[in-house]
Amino acid sequence: MLCIQGGSIYDPLNGKAGEVGDIYVSDGKIVPSSSGARVIDAKGLIVMPGGVDIHSHIAGPKVNVGRVLCPEDHRTDPVPRTATTRSGVGHVVPSTFITGHRYARMGYTYVTEAAAPPLEARHVHEELADIPIVDKGMLVLMGSNHFVLSLIRDGEFERLRDYVAFLIRASGGYGIKAVNPGGGANWRKRGNVNSLDDEAVGYGVTPREIIDALIDVNEALGLPHPLHLHCNNLGQPTSGETTLETMALAEGRRLHITHMQFGAYGPKKGRPFASSARKLAEYVNANPNITMDVGQVVFGPAVTMTADAPLQHSLHRLTKERWVSKEVEMETQSGIVPLNYRKRTYAGAIQWIAGLELFLTVENPWQISLTTDHPNGGPFTSYPWVIKLLMDRDYREETAQTVSKRALGSSELPELTREYTLEEIAIITRAGPAKTLGLANKGHLGIGADADIAVYRPNSDYEAMFREAVYVLKGGEVVVREGEILSETVGKTYVADLEEDEDIIEWLKPKFSQFYSIALENYPVARDKFMPCEVVPCPPYISD
Amino acid sequence: MRRLENIVCSFCGSLCDDIVLEIEGNTISKVRGGCAISRSKFLSPIDNEVPLVDGKEVDFSEALDAAVEILAKARHPLIYGLSSAGSEAQAAAVKLGETLGASIDSTSSVCHGPGTVAKQLVGLSTCTLGEVKNRADVVVFWGCNPVEAHPRHFSRYSVQAKGLNTEGGRRDRRIIVADVRRTATAKAADIFLQVEPNGDFQVLTALRAVLSGNELRGDTFGGISRDEILNTSSVLQDAEYGVFFFGMGLTMTRGTHYNVQQALSLVHDLNEKTAFTVIPMRGHGNVAGAETVLTWQTGYPFGINFSRGYPRYGPGEFTVTDLLCREEVDAALVVASDPAATLPARAGEYLGKIPTIVIDPNYSATAKFARVFLPSAPIGVAASGTAYRMDQVPLPLKKVIDSKYPTDCDILLAIDKGVVECFAYKVALSMTH
Numbered sequence: 017m018l019c020i021q022g023g024s025i026y027d028p029l030n031g032k033a034g035e036v037g038d039i040y041v042s043d044g045k046i047v048p049s050s051s052g053a054r055v056i057d058a059k060g061l062i063v064m065p066g067g068v069d070i071h072s073h074i075a076g077p078k079v080n081v082g083r084v085l086c087p088e089d090h091r092t093d094p095v096p097r098t099a100t101t102r103s104g105v106g107h108v109v110p111s112t113f114i115t116g117h118r119y120a121r122m123g124y125t126y127v128t129e130a131a132a133p134p135l136e137a138r139h140v141h142e143e144l145a146d147i148p149i150v151d152k153g154m155l156v157l158m159g160s161n162h163f164v165l166s167l168i169r170d171g172e173f174e175r176l177r178d179y180v181a182f183l184i185r186a187s188g189g190y191g192i193k194a195v196n197p198g199g200g201a202n203w204r205k206r207g208n209v210n211s212l213d214d215e216a217v218g219y220g221v222t223p224r225e226i227i228d229a230l231i232d233v234n235e236a237l238g239l240p241h242p243l244h245l246h247c248n249n250l251g252q253p254t255s256g257e258t259t260l261e262t263m264a265l266a267e268g269r270r271l272h273i274t275h276m277q278f279g280a281y282g283p284k285k286g287r288p289f290a291s292s293a294r295k296l297a298e299y300v301n302a303n304p305n306i307t308m309d310v311g312q313v314v315f316g317p318a319v320t321m322t323a324d325a326p327l328q329h330s331l332h333r334l335t336k337e338r339w340v341s342k343e344v345e346m347e348t349q350s351g352i353v354p355l356n357y358r359k360r361t362y363a364g365a366i367q368w369i370a371g372l373e374l375f376l377t378v379e380n381p382w383q384i385s386l387t388t389d390h391p392n393g394g395p396f397t398s399y400p401w402v403i404k405l406l407m408d409r410d411y412r413e414e415t416a417q418t419v420s421k422r423a424l425g426s427s428e429l430p431e432l433t434r435e436y437t438l439e440e441i442a443i444i445t446r447a448g449p450a451k452t453l454g455l456a457n458k459g460h461l462g463i464g465a466d467a468d469i470a471v472y473r474p475n476s477d478y479e480a481m482f483r484e485a486v487y488v489l490k491g492g493e494v495v496v497r498e499g500e501i502l503s504e505t506v507g508k509t510y511v512a513d514l515e516e517d518e519d520i521i522e523w524l525k526p527k528f529s530q531f532y533s534i535a536l537e538n539y540p541v542a543r544d545k546f547m548p549c550e551v552v553p554c555p556p557y558i559s560d
Numbered sequence: 561m562r563r564l565e566n567i568v569c570s571f572c573g574s575l576c577d578d579i580v581l582e583i584e585g586n587t588i589s590k591v592r593g594g595c596a597i598s599r600s601k602f603l604s605p606i607d608n609e610v611p612l613v614d615g616k617e618v619d620f621s622e623a624l625d626a627a628v629e630i631l632a633k634a635r636h637p638l639i640y641g642l643s644s645a646g647s648e649a650q651a652a653a654v655k656l657g658e659t660l661g662a663s664i665d666s667t668s669s670v671c672h673g674p675g676t677v678a679k680q681l682v683g684l685s686t687c688t689l690g691e692v693k694n695r696a697d698v699v700v701f702w703g704c705n706p707v708e709a710h711p712r713h714f715s716r717y718s719v720q721a722k723g724l725n726t727e728g729g730r731r732d733r734r735i736i737v738a739d740v741r742r743t744a745t746a747k748a749a750d751i752f753l754q755v756e757p758n759g760d761f762q763v764l765t766a767l768r769a770v771l772s773g774n775e776l777r778g779d780t781f782g783g784i785s786r787d788e789i790l791n792t793s794s795v796l797q798d799a800e801y802g803v804f805f806f807g808m809g810l811t812m813t814r815g816t817h818y819n820v821q822q823a824l825s826l827v828h829d830l831n832e833k834t835a836f837t838v839i840p841m842r843g844h845g846n847v848a849g850a851e852t853v854l855t856w857q858t859g860y861p862f863g864i865n866f867s868r869g870y871p872r873y874g875p876g877e878f879t880v881t882d883l884l885c886r887e888e889v890d891a892a893l894v895v896a897s898d899p900a901a902t903l904p905a906r907a908g909e910y911l912g913k914i915p916t917i918v919i920d921p922n923y924s925a926t927a928k929f930a931r932v933f934l935p936s937a938p939i940g941v942a943a944s945g946t947a948y949r950m951d952q953v954p955l956p957l958k959k960v961i962d963s964k965y966p967t968d969c970d971i972l973l974a975i976d977k978g979v980v981e982c983f984a985y986k987v988a989l990s991m992t993h
Contacts, residue, residue, distance in 0.1 A: 096869035105859035338683035345690025533690035
């Protein structure tokens with residue numbers, strides 16, 4: 017039994033915005049007050065639920081290739097072992113142990129791995145198991161899956177629903193991810209889909225139809241998180257229009273647009289490439305069914321990695337940087353290109369501005385989550401810097417003066433005077449993403465919630481404040497004190513609870529042996545591979 | 561009798577997962593579906609060896625203590641091998657390496673390591689083997705001989721395999737083989753390029769030159785005539801979906817990572833015209849896993865040193881041949897590989913001069929001069945785990961019979977525990993003085 021005593025509590029889901037109070041913890045959960053608890057003195061400190069990352073790339077085949085690719089980056093940030101912690105490397109694509117340490121030190125206790133190919137899900141889980149302290153969940157790539165596209169073409173909705181459920185179950189997933197839907201089919205011939213109405217070659221379906229069907233499937237399965245979508249045309253100068261059209265096609269249904277910044281460009285003030293964040297924010301403001309995360313760009317080195325393989329190939333052509341690409345049979349593809357966002361270049365500054373404009377013009381903080389699409393826009397360790405930019409207008413304006421003048425001139429950033437409050441930061445870094453992910457016991461400090469708690473020391477330098485928590489509790493155990501890791505506890509993996517269905521396996525069997533290079537029996541990841549796991553209930557199917 | 565289906569054979573990097581085993585009592589009595597190598601692997605008796613210290617049979621725990629003592633005393637130990645271990649054992653080896661401040665290296669550094677270095681320089685366009693089966697209409701085998709080294713590669717994945725767009729199997733494909741001699745694989749080729757020894761870089765450069773629109777001056781390039789270069793180049797460009805496999809004939813001949821860099825760049829160039837991918841034809845069952853596990857835990861794929869308490873990467877510095885030939889290490893732990901049979905003689909001989917520990921299901925050539933030999937349960941037979949195929953697809957290895965010996969993973973964890981206790985004792989002792 018522990019009591020965090022006398023801190024200013026920021027718990028937006030329970031309507032607390034800085035009131036002084038005590039939080040009691042027992043058996044890993046928040047409990048009502050009781051006597052005899054060991055006291056952690058939090059007087060003068062800020063108490064928040066543990067941070068929740070809705071979109072990050074921390075484990076699995078493409079992340080690991082990103083690691084292989086960047087020895088020159090690792091050597092800038094070696095991390096020695098200590099009596100309680102393992103060693104590794106940090107910076108842009110940290111090794112697994114260091115990934116867990118650094119999230120925990122910032123007060124984060126849950127991270128979503130945003131893109132896993134089912135065929136390589138076993139690899140993702142092996143890495144997740146080696147990321148200490150934080151809890152994790154994994155989204156399963158489906159936007160260019162052969163069977164998904166074929167079933168949509170054939171109008172077989174129920175079978176599609178059952179197949180999607182099978183994929184999530186087999187790979188130990190938490191939700192559905194679609195990346196540049198349909199693009200993977202054309203990438204097999206080194207093409208792409210360039211609008212929502214382009215056809216996926218060989219399937220005769222369009223991105224519009226794929227997104228529409230996957231939203232319906234997501235809702236029919238009652239998954240805790242809406243369809244997690246990386247839009248078509250991402251990164252292109254006209255991507256803003258596509259993102260708008262994509263949001264519109266949801267027609268009121270839940271939809272999560274991820275790293276929206278990368279799809280928030282359009283022509284403005286005579287410049288072909290500029291931020292169109294304002295327009296997108298207006299749409300989000302008028303449509304509460306949409307949630308999004310930003311994918312803020314951070315100046316300095318990054319490694320871009322995505323299932324949007326055509327985008328990565330064009331990035332390789334543009335920068336002449338190292339390029340890794342991979343096609344995974346029947347399922348997906350990926351591309352990896354290291355990158356450096358430079359504040360003096362027009363394009364880099366536009367991307368930085370577009371992210372901030374989204375943050376400052378999306379009005380309802382429950383609809384927007386803080387991400388850098390780690391490590392695509394920059395490492396997750398720069399979240400505290402982003403928080404400082406949001407909370408401290410003077411600092412933001414000072415920083416804006418150091419970026420490309422042309423870019424700043426084409427933007428609305430100088431007119432945006434908003435400053436985030438601590439409560440709003442608590443929403444976009446924990447309460448909001450937990451709610452959007454459907455994690456009932458995360459992101460708040462109500463009775464029965466997981467005792468995942470971050471305690472910060474107030475500081476007018478918000479970056480310093482959020483870089484190292486004073487205390488972090490994970491599952492009721494103090495794992496961080498004054499930024500130091502006390503114990504490498506094992507986090508849980510969250511999986512969606514979907515029922516076993518024999519019919520879909522019978523249907524899949526002959527096709528699988530024809531087209532895959534492994535046996536169907538060796539495809540599902542046994543659940544003991546990702547123990548300890550937390551099974552998140554999905555409401556029963558909506559009747560047909 | 562028990563009958564088990566879809567068992568993974570972890571002998572080579574193909575990781576065929578359609579093996580059928582019949583088991584009577586605690587013995588595998590029949591193997592169906594595998595190649596000759598696979599059959600002999602599954603049928604070879606287990607638990608034939610005994611723990612040894614200085615060639616004398618001892619209790620397992622005694623051998624374990626001897627191993628702990630050697631490693632705890634060493635100033636710069638080397639952990640090497642790992643290519644026939646499961647990913648769990650590979651992770652345990654990293655943990656031990658960190659505890660010891662050791663150098664840790666896998667057989668990668670003497671096989672496909674240069675390919676990984678080349679990948680770090682230019683990247684790599686690749687695909688899984690199912691894509692080869694489903695799509696590939698042009699397949700190149702460069703400096704590799706799957707007919708003998710990966711016997712079912714042709715039929716399962718790359719030549720006769722029938723899939724989505726390759727219903728005709730072999731008929732739908734054109735096969736190019738480049739090698740210094742007419743191997744069994746070369747006999748299956750539509751185009752055979754008999755490259756001069758060490759001429760690979762030249763041939764690949766000529767192919768790249770043609771692709772980028774340059775005119776070739778000269779008659780032959782690395783032993784290949786101008787016409788053959790032009791013809792090969794047009795076959796490559798005409799592919800709908802091409803795949804380039806390369807082996808140690810490219811990575812371990814003169815030029816090493818420069819050769820591979822040129823091959824990977826050739827494939828990059830081809831992607832401007834069509835879809836083309838490249839897959840390293842990895843030899844040992846889980847050598848790909850060794851790179852994968854080392855990378856996620858340390859950031860680096862092989863050739864790692866922990867002496868400063870954090871991982872440092874140094875191909876040529878912390879790689880096995882270099883460490884042994886320069887006589888820089890003072891103890892060695894060899895896990896699931898046989899360096900005495902594969903490394904240059906001088907490196908192998910040095911292993912005999914320092915205290916060497918071998919963990920292996922079999923009494924290998926290295927075990928013959930090891931100070932300590934710890935027999936282990938063979939992975940994929942009497943131990944479960946994960947292995948990564950040559951295209952990085954992870955597959956589950958099953959335990960189908962029981963061994964009286966622990967798994968290599970458990971042995972490594974026990975050694976680590978022993979060493980940690982030794983070090984704690986040393987610290988306690990120093991504090992009493």
